[in-house]
Amino acid sequence: MSTSSASSASRTPVTVVGLGLMGHALAAAFLANGHPTTVWNRSAAKADDLVADGATLADSVKSAVEASPLVVVCVSDYDAVYALLDPVGSSLAGRTLLNLTTSSSTQAREAARWAADFDSSYLDGAILALPQAIGTADATLLYSGSKAAFEVHQATLQVLSETGTVYLDEDHGLSALYDMSILGIMWGVLNGFLQGAALLGTANVKATTFAPLARTAINVTTDYVSAYAQQIDEGNYPATDATVAVHRGGMEHLLHESDALGVNTELPKLFLDLAERAAADGHANDSYAALINQFRKRAV
Incomplete structure (x- = not known):
């Protein structure tokens, strides 16, 4: 043989x-x-x-x-x-x-x-x-x-x-649950990139020109994950970087910029809606991780 x-x-x-x-x-x-x-x-x-x-x-x-x-x-x-x-x-x-x-x-x-x-x-x-x-x-x-x-x-x-x-x-469903959770991250990142590419496109900036800075932003954002994960597990959301109120202000700018330039506003509206609901629930001065409570609720 x-x-x-x-x-x-x-x-x-x-x-x-x-x-x-x-x-x-x-x-x-x-x-x-x-x-x-x-x-x-x-x-x-x-x-x-x-x-x-x-x-x-x-x-x-x-x-x-x-x-x-x-x-x-x-x-x-x-x-x-x-x-x-x-x-x-x-x-x-x-x-x-x-x-x-x-x-x-x-x-x-x-x-x-x-x-x-x-x-x-x-x-x-x-x-x-x-x-x-x-x-x-x-x-x-x-x-x-x-x-x-x-x-x-x-x-x-x-x-x-x-x-x-x-x-x-041993839970047979856990791999699928991880898969769905990871796909949500993928689509969230890609949709954010597409929103940005559409905005810059109004100034004739090519997506390939935007891509290196977009990758930098994505890499920086990953640093938040570990810190926010600990806050979520502990149920405590100290604003060591920026408060929900500060994020909400930036979201308002993104919404207005998109609207003024004729770019789709659905994603910025979703961001702002979630932040406003978190603020209304008493989390205006907490970190962005406090929005987990909005994701834990069924949509109205």
């Missing part, structure tokens, strides 16, 4: 169901690290290059599931997960199902109960990376659910990220 064959034989077989951009990247990473990899996709042609590199193309979802002790599914949504796996649920018995399909925490917990009915160990995961980053230090993957199943397959899962394999908790 060759060295490469011996290496593959010593590694856990993995099945990947779903070969979209992310699923394809996952399968490629397992394959590149010597794991016998079985793949299935509704459009079989998406597996051609993987098969050329040594993957096995299953002729059905059932045979794909039965090929490996670790079954990874990464498809468009949970409806697709159930449509594919529910008809072959009995084949999941005794196997670990890792679901890397984006979901809410409620959906993840429901899926865990569904998998338990088939006697399958269930892990839910969240991928904090673009497909091209899978297998590198730029990828972080979060896992929650069966700790025993994670420990069994931890070495296998580490091939998906050089440094970012993070097990969170």
Whole structure:
């Protein structure tokens, strides 16, 4: 037996169901690290290059599931997960199902109960990376659910990220909850950048010119996170930098500037509305972290 064959034989077989951009990247990473990899996709042609590199193309979802002790599914949504796996649920018995399909925490917990009915160990995961980053230090993957199943397959899962394999908790929904929270940060930052780019565009300033200063501002803002996190956990919001009242004044300027220049005012209005409600609740002289109380409330 060759060295490469011996290496593959010593590694856990993995099945990947779903070969979209992310699923394809996952399968490629397992394959590149010597794991016998079985793949299935509704459009079989998406597996051609993987098969050329040594993957096995299953002729059905059932045979794909039965090929490996670790079954990874990464498809468009949970409806697709159930449509594919529910008809072959009995084949999941005794196997670990890792679901890397984006979901809410409620959906993840429901899926865990569904998998338990088939006697399958269930892990839910969240991928904090673009497909091209899978297998590198730029990828972080979060896992929650069966700790025993994670420990069994931890070495296998580490091939998906050089440094970012993070097990969170037995709560199956926690990885999805982290994912939604992190996506909120991403969209918040990007929307703020787009607002600024639109404002500067009225003065013919290119977004590429703005980008370096925008990155500086984003980096400076990260320094607030640790300090504000401690305030939030303690429920005490000393204004060591600026008060909500000071922030509110700046928000009024942003709103007026946007309106005067014909730029969309929805985001500045949201900022100002939250600050005004915080001030009305008695937090005008507290730090910006006091706005956590507004985010903890349902919208009216």
